[in-house]
Amino acid sequence: MDFSSISFLDPALWGKLLEIIALNIVLSGDNAVVIALACRALSPEQRSKGIALGAGVAVVLRVIFTVLIASLLNTPFLHIIGAVLLVWIAVKLIIEDGESDEDSITASSKLWKAVQTVAIADIVMSLDNVLAIAAVAKDSIPLLVAGLVISIPLIVLGASLITSLLTRFPILVWAGAALLGWVAGEMFDTDPWLVARFGAETVHRFEYPAALIGALLVVGLGYLLKHRRPDPAL
Template sequence: MDLSSVSFVDPLAWGKLAEIILLNIVLSGDNAVVIALACRALAPQQRTKGIALGAGVAVVLRVLFTVLIASLLNTPFLRIVGAGLLIWIAVKLIVEDEGQDEGSIAASSKLWKAVQTVAIADIVMSLDNVLAIAAVAKDSIPLLIAGLIISIPLIVLGASLITSLLTRFPVLVWAGAALLGWVAGEMFESDPWLIARFGEELLHKLEYPAAILGALLVLGLGYLIKSRRPDPAL
């Protein structure tokens, strides 16, 4: 479905906006921790400024990269490839601990150095966020930008809260992974090559079945892999 003509009074637009915010929060727990780690050596009076500036730079770069990827998704086969990547990212979210090693994040006592660290780390770590959000927003650039502008400050301000919630309630990680699988299913069936081959009307009817299948595939693969891994406590 083309969201470029959807206004913000449309319930569909609000639903997609909620998807963007939820995905960004679930996928950005480690990014929020990076911001805190990079600014931890700043003087107390500079720390808040460093976090705010780092988040601001991250927002601008994230919007630019997401708009670029969203425009490229109109190329045949890229949505199919992107759907596969989202499935892989979602399963990885379930089966692996994605917490960032504190030793790999350089803290700096200089404000702009800390901001630079935040910006670079956010670029390197944000492929999953960018791809997922571009898939949800599709062709609606205003919706895409609004979702990012709303969610990124929430992530920065609630870095420790988000991290502790994801740790205490693993079901949130599973829910986020299932949502990624849902988005992957929607992304797959909207590929221009498939539309040209099978027709938009048929594929539109398969939108929800494909989304449900994507979510179930992620949960099934995640459960299967986790169940076969040896318990680290043993």
């Protein structure tokens, strides 16, 4: 759809735009968690920059994947691979919680590492979100891009609020990681290979158990690996 075909006086256009924005806000809740978790250890000066960059990366990747990846979501094992990557990211966030090594990691490398974590997580988590947004935008790429770009400040705000809470209540890091594990479990359960092998109805029955197992797996692995690591203060 080209820009010349867009009528800005069309109520349907604004309705779809609002629908995309609202849908993206809901689907970006996990992104805000990832951004907040990844940026919590940055210095105050770097944190705001990391949140802004992370939110920008999240939205840009959402646009790209909504446009390009929808046709790949029926590929067998893609959701399984994504779930494994998401579990790895969540466990890594738990293990690194509270660590600070200023001598070996500069502020700029910390910032890049945080943005890189956000990018990897968003690539994985976008797999289940792109079809919903694409279904609203249909063939209107300008409408899709506009709705997602407008959502940037909303994602930044959500990440900023969550970051403040993580700073005050470190236990929430574990809750955030568990949420990522929950998403990983849901993603694993929706893999096309499993649906084809066992049937959609059977797979759907295990959606919540799989999500719960994913959350427990992240917390359990995070606890074991974190307590097996040598104390850096010793």
